[in-house]
Amino acid sequence: MTRLLASPARRLAALGLLLLAINLGALAIHVPGADTVGSVARANVFVGVLAIGLAVYLVAVRVVLRERLPRAALWTILGIAVLMRAALLPAPPFLSSDIYRYVWDGQVQAAGINPYRYVPADPALERLRDPAIYPLINRKDYARTIYPPAAQLVFAAAGHVSHGVTGMKLAMLGFEALGMLAMLAFLRGAGLPSARILIYAWNPLALWSFACDGHVDAVAIGLLGVALLARSRGRYGLAGGLLGAATLVKVLPIAVAPAFVRGGRLWRPMLVGAAVxxxxxxxxxxxxxxxxxxxxxxxxxxxxxxxxxYWLLAGLGHLGLSPPGLLPAYLVCAGLTLAALALRIAFGRDRGPAPDAVALCRDTGILAALTTCAASPHYAWYYPWLALPAVVAPTPALIWLGSAPILFLIDPFNDRFLWPSLVFVPAVVLAARALWQARTAPVAALPQGTPR
Structure with missing residues (x-):
């Protein structure tokens, strides 16, 4: 067995098959027909199994970043990525009910009605209700849709083709595939190993967020991937427009705009993005x-x-400090820190050895990670987008933050600080370690395989 696994390509294939088996095992824990995993105990076991899958994924990432793999390894990576998504696609979305709102918004628009006008329970929409979708919509009695216009256009397009969750999940997987194809082209253009696409393609958090639950964040990931590719090829206006569209899927992508205007290329992406x-x-x-x-x-x-x-304020609350009293100071400090970083990235001189394409993804990852951590959402599907720039500019903190929040699928303490600390504390340690390495040995701190 040791001799069979001596080849890095064979080790990678074995890890992929193991990850596929772990995800199938996790899926088997779900009680058929239940709109959750089935019980609190089952949910805990489910996340425990996924945590094992997370460890296998991180080992596979290490293999990709440290070993020289043959070109054929890319097909192994993509094949296993497709198999894992195909296994989860037919499953009901049992970790979140958000997709039922997507389908509903699509049906409302297919009927020629503005989705922002009514809550789903409004009598004006009674004729659109059906037993498969309407009863499972969350907040249907009091909340209008929260999703911005770019997401709504995707819902409308899917609603004209399909009236079920499988069709909507296929649309989300299509955008996810678009993002991965864009990053493969990015890797080739930057002279980096195509096998790095594993960092996103095998990410268990992305897998369960999109193949199982069909979250709309996949649309933002697809648009962001194409935007990064366009920006790397000097298509500044197109990149700005795509980033603007991604922002109207989920607001967080606006945070990476400074990376797109770095080097003084300011007005075209900004104007086109605002116009979109x-x-x-x-x-x-x-x-x-x-x-x-x-x-x-x-x-x-x-x-x-x-x-x-907010994670940090929730932690200070455990020390007897009042989160409401500290909120203004937190928002001001976070805002000033992010603004200073944004200005540094957009207008500062890059003295590092990384090429422009790699620096683009590095800066995108830094801005995305810090903004997401400052907001510290406790929903797991807010984090997979961090794994996309990590494909080109992999750092341990970014890879961790893009995958480890799969632990957020449960919250055994019902507390916004204790359980999330399993993700945020290691991320802080990894980020501090990377900063120290960059300060003491800038070239050595670059990911292996980055052109010097």
Whole structure:
């Protein structure tokens, strides 16, 4: 057995098959027909199994980054990635019910109705209700849709083709595949090993977030991947427009805009991005102020108004300090820190040895990770997008943050600090270690395989 696994390509194939078996085992824990895993005990076992899969994934990432693999290894990576997604595609979305709102919004638009006008329970939409989708919509009695216009256009397109969750999941996987294809082209253009696509393709958090639950974040990932590719090829206007569209799927991608204007290439991506945002809002403006949907109510539900929704403030609350009293200071400090970093990336001189394409993904990853951590959402599917720039500019902290939040699928302590610390504390340690290495040996700190 040791001799058979001596080849890095064979070790990688064995790890991939093991990861596939682990995910199939996790899927078997779900109680058929249940809209959750089935029970609290089952959910805990389920996440425990996924944690084993996370460890296998991290070992596979290490193999890809440290070993010289043959070109044929790419087909192994992509084949196993497809098999894992195909295994989860027919499964009901039992980790989140968000996809039922996507399907509903698509059906509402297919009927010629603005999705921002009514809550699903409004009598005006009674004729659209069906027993397969409507009963499973979350917040249907009080919340208008929260999803921005770019997401709504995807829902509308899918709603004209399919009225079920499988069709919507296929649409999300299509965007995810678009992002991976873009990053493969990026890797080839940067002269980096194509096998690095494993960092995203085998990511268990991305797998369960999109193949099982069909979260709309996959659309933002696809658009961001193409935007990075366009920017690396000097298509600044196209890159800005795609990033603007990604921002109107999930707001977080706006945080990486400074990476797209680095080097003084400012006005074209900014103007095109702003124009795309304005154009995407036009079809929905008849809803008036409701076009912002449930954004304010969602923030209140998540504890952002009181501060308890932020990981750091929740931790200070355990020390007897008041999160509401510290909230203004936290927001000011986080905002100033991110603004200073954004200005440094957008206008500062890059003295590092990394080529422009690698620096683009490095800066994108830094901005994305810090912004996501500052917001510290406790939903796991907010994090897989961090794995996309890590394909080109892999750092341990970014790879960890893009995959380890799979632990957030449970919260045994019902606390916004204790359980999330399993993800955030190692991320802080890994980031501090990388900063120290970059300070003491800048070239040695670059990921292996990066052109010097």
């Amino acid at each position: 945002i304005a154009l995407l809002y036009l079809p929905y403006l008849a809803a008036g102020a409701n076009v912002l949907g449930f954004a304010g109510g969602y923030g209140a539900e998540e504890g952002y108004g009181t501060g308890v929704g």
